[in-house]
Amino acid sequence: MNSRAKRLVLPLGGALAAATMIGASLPATAQASTADPDVKSSALTPSGNAKAIAGYWTASKLKSATTYLADSTVSAKLTKTGAARAAADGKPGVVAPTGEEDKSAGQSKNVNLPITVGKVFFVDDKGQERWCSGSSVQSKYRNLVATAGHCVYDTDTNKPFGNFVFIPGYYQGKAPWGIYVGAKVNTHDDFTVYEDYDYDYAFVNVYNGIKQQPEKEVDYKTFKAHVDKGGVGRESATTVDFETYDKWTQKGGLGKVENVSSEDEVGPQYNGALAVAAETDKWTWEKVTGEVYGLKNDKVTLKGNELPQANWPKAGSKIETRVENVTKTEYDAYKGLGYRKIDAQGNYTITYYFVVKYIKKTASVKYVIFRHYISTVADAGRLGDNVGGQGFSWNQALGKKVFTFGYPTSAHLDGNKPYSGHTQKWCYGTTAAAPVVSAYKAEEHQAIKCAFTPGASGGPFLLQYKNSKRTGYLNGVVSLTLDSDGNKRYDRVTTPYFNGDTYGIYKHAANLWTGKLPA
Structure with a gap:
């Protein structure tokens, strides 16, 4: 306001008024009498x-x-x-x-x-x-x-x-x-x-x-591409029995197996071995050398191509990471192995890291499948x-x-x-x-x-x-x-x-x- 000298001050302010009343006959616009402000x-x-x-x-x-x-x-x-x-x-x-x-x-x-x-x-x-x-x-x-x-x-x-x-x-x-x-x-x-x-x-x-x-369900590839571009998506994890897990992964869906013990593990060339994703932390994952593999239909893939069992990598080899968008509350409360990060758009994310392990089909483990959903916007x-x-x-x-x-x-x-x-x-x-x-x-x-x-x-x-x-x-x-x-x-x-x-x-x-x- 022109009546006041500029000075260093602290919060909150405003002022009073004195002038003629607004009337219905006033023009739609009027010119200010003061010079342009800063x-x-x-x-x-x-x-x-x-x-x-x-x-x-x-x-x-x-x-x-x-x-x-x-x-x-x-x-x-x-x-x-x-x-x-x-x-x-x-x-x-x-x-x-x-x-x-x-x-x-x-x-x-x-x-x-x-x-x-x-x-x-x-x-x-x-x-x-x-x-x-x-x-x-x-x-x-x-x-x-x-x-x-x-x-x-x-x-x-x-x-x-x-x-x-x-x-x-x-x-x-x-x-x-x-x-x-x-x-x-x-x-x-x-x-x-x-x-x-x-x-x-x-x-x-x-x-x-x-x-x-409205939110819609998509495959992981679509989900990841959407999130990588700054889009919003969520991942839902559900514990299921082996048959459901097997059908889900046979269709190309993502899943992982938890609670794998040494008694459940086998080598990559074991007859009937299942390739599963075992979660690890970011630093352990980064120390592993060699290619980054994928999983599909309980099989190992490399650059999208399924490998014959004779060429499966050793247990502990890298599997591609997975990123999930979460709320701030979920971000703050998370205590798992995943890596927490706030991205350039301010989204709260958790990146999960996995290595491959091989187990027997009869293993008493916990089977988890992941479903993926994205939200899109319109002008x-x-x-x-x-x-x-x-x-x-x-x-x-x-x-x-x-x-x-x-x-x-x-x-x-x-x-x-x-x-x-x-x-x-x-x-x-x-x-x-x-x-x-x-x-x-x-x-x-x-x-x-x-x-x-x-x-x-x-x-x-x-x-x-x-x-x-x-x-x-x-x-x-x-x-x-x-x-x-x-x-x-x-x-x-x-x-x-x-x-x-x-x-x-x-x-x-x-x-x-x-x-x-x-x-």
């Missing part, structure tokens, strides 16, 4: 990685992700001398919403919830899946999301978070309108450089939506074409009636937990001066009375929200949740004040094209 644009994901990032966010990961910055909430007493003070830096203006939506993401009392609102998901620098709230906003290429700056950009590491996506209309792990992968985040330089949360907003350009297709089209986009407003006067929407989840300070975080909620109130929160240098926030708890961060403040059309004008994003009277209950949510600088950031972002997703 725009910080940071790349998020190359288009070639977008489908892999969308595939990363499985339903289980969406449900298990936790809200971000739950500790960036405060108790702040509301006093006349402690109220935030901000002023418009020019004439007020608005940009009209993208379209008039008649689609529904559900209802709460008599308020029709906007499908433009959803969750943003990302992975923090510790590898934890996190989320905040966000909303689709009008833009030239129908590709823009508004959220809080701290929900996209990590001021501790000075770079954006990884695997960023937006899911409009999110509901209990579902993405009804697709998953939109972040391409570029646009923030004010005072936020990214000076950590000034009076600029705690971000406008993220996203690629076309990606919809996950769902542009965000704004699918769900619309809220309008935008700046330099608006204090004392306006607004709705705010989001996904609160954390408990109140007294331990009461009224929200799950899996469904969208709303508040309605009049904007007023927010308390000054010195710990976060929040000197220019406005607030409404609202009992949202953490999780709502990034959710929109909407002026003139029309219940029938589910659209209004974005006039803020949730930045702080406050307990202003010290009763251990959150009673206000705050937003940075949207002024001419904010419009400049928005205008820059609203004219950026993200390009097409590769086929």
